Amino acid sequence: MTGSEAAIWGMGLALTGLVIYHVRLRGAISRLTESLRNPDGCGRVDVDHRLLTPGFIRELARQIQAELQDRSDRIARQSVQERITESMLDQFDDGFVVVDRDLRILSANRAANETFARVSGITGRTVIEAFLDHRIVDVVKRALADEAKTGETFRLEEIRTINGERMERYLTAEAAPLPLPMHGVPGAWLILRDESERYHVEQIRKDFVANASHEIRTPLSIIIGYLENLSDGNVTDVQVARRFYGVMDKHAQRLARIVEDMLTISKLEGASATLRSEVFDLAESAADMVEHLRTLIVEKHASVVLQSEGADQSITGDRFYWDQIFFNLIENALKQNDKPGLLVKVRLSSTDHEHIVEVVDNGVGIPGSHIPHVFKRFYRVERSHSQNQVKGTGLGLSIVKRAVEAHRGTVTVSSKPGQETIFRIIVPKSGVLSHSA
Numbered sequence: 001m002t003g004s005e006a007a008i009w010g011m012g013l014a015l016t017g018l019v020i021y022h023v024r025l026r027g028a029i030s031r032l033t034e035s036l037r038n039p040d041g042c043g044r045v046d047v048d049h050r051l052l053t054p055g056f057i058r059e060l061a062r063q064i065q066a067e068l069q070d071r072s073d074r075i076a077r078q079s080v081q082e083r084i085t086e087s088m089l090d091q092f093d094d095g096f097v098v099v100d101r102d103l104r105i106l107s108a109n110r111a112a113n114e115t116f117a118r119v120s121g122i123t124g125r126t127v128i129e130a131f132l133d134h135r136i137v138d139v140v141k142r143a144l145a146d147e148a149k150t151g152e153t154f155r156l157e158e159i160r161t162i163n164g165e166r167m168e169r170y171l172t173a174e175a176a177p178l179p180l181p182m183h184g185v186p187g188a189w190l191i192l193r194d195e196s197e198r199y200h201v202e203q204i205r206k207d208f209v210a211n212a213s214h215e216i217r218t219p220l221s222i223i224i225g226y227l228e229n230l231s232d233g234n235v236t237d238v239q240v241a242r243r244f245y246g247v248m249d250k251h252a253q254r255l256a257r258i259v260e261d262m263l264t265i266s267k268l269e270g271a272s273a274t275l276r277s278e279v280f281d282l283a284e285s286a287a288d289m290v291e292h293l294r295t296l297i298v299e300k301h302a303s304v305v306l307q308s309e310g311a312d313q314s315i316t317g318d319r320f321y322w323d324q325i326f327f328n329l330i331e332n333a334l335k336q337n338d339k340p341g342l343l344v345k346v347r348l349s350s351t352d353h354e355h356i357v358e359v360v361d362n363g364v365g366i367p368g369s370h371i372p373h374v375f376k377r378f379y380r381v382e383r384s385h386s387q388n389q390v391k392g393t394g395l396g397l398s399i400v401k402r403a404v405e406a407h408r409g410t411v412t413v414s415s416k417p418g419q420e421t422i423f424r425i426i427v428p429k430s431g432v433l434s435h436s437a
Contacts, residue, residue, distance in 0.1 A: 095192035098178070103127045103140055106187065116171075116192045127190070136192070139173040143188050149176035153195060170195040208377055215258055215378060215394065219251035261395035264324065265377070268402040275318045275406055282313040282322065282355060286346050289326040293334065301340035304330060309349040315429055321403040328396035329359040329423050337363030350429070357425040365417030374413055375401040 095112030122130035151174035347358040378394035409427025
């Protein structure tokens, strides 16, 4: 090869190298530019720095890569924050939903999906598709139109059963515009809160006040009526006067018992502050209450038998309320059965972790239609009492239920009318929710 040929060959190689370098350089710059144009672009774009011989190009590549790495870190932090926020919102019992201006759901917590939605997987659906209630839609629309927080509580058509009781369902919907658009999309947040329990409790309180007023007024009216007859001098017969005093005494005692039971119920409503924790023997508590009711047992010509399986019947709880439990269950069996020969059995047994208490009688029983209601306040199965016959307060079984629940236990009743009625209590051996010092 001559010198001129060698020179031409060298120039060809140099030109080829320049072309290859130019192509690679353009490709590297194109990749960097595309990464910057992509709003979700992140991470490191690999570039052979040997291609970028000019210093300013190498510096440009370094800055671009640093910016991409910083963007990647910001997106990672935002992702962690979003996961934390979602996790926190999932702990709420209220439904929380974020929607865009077209009322399409952008985000929803667990409660919104599982408790309030009528369909599964509501993200991406419209509010009406998810909840099938135009009133919820109207609340969100008002919030967006007025650019202000708004809300409404309304009754749902559906009802649900709690402890055998039918209860109407109430829902509160609150909405307001988003203070900052989510992913650049303006919209609103929506909170759905189930108010059924609050309305139910409020109704119970109203019923309790009404029933308590009636129950107190009845014995008071009887006492006042007899006193008026005595004070007017219309009663001159000593025997009649004594009978009047006897009736008044019975109803005064009943009045005192109603007040006492109402105070007990009131204390149990705040059981976390009133329960004491002590170790005592269940069999001893039951035996004491049997002895306390001895006069009534004899009067009814009944028998009460205590059966204890196992030597250890010790429990950690509040002895006062366990006395109330045994007293009310045994007294209830005695008062609801007038025929002589009634047999009441108090059976105590236990497992490694639980105590089982059963109060069984062979009396008239409880009709099935009454079973779901026996633990209600002032509810009585037998309502045919004469004026002179003193009724129970109707609070005894309510006290039993609240006292058992305060010890983290459950109480149930089953009955075969004319054969057998069983009140069964299952409670942990260490069952107090909390106790005062």
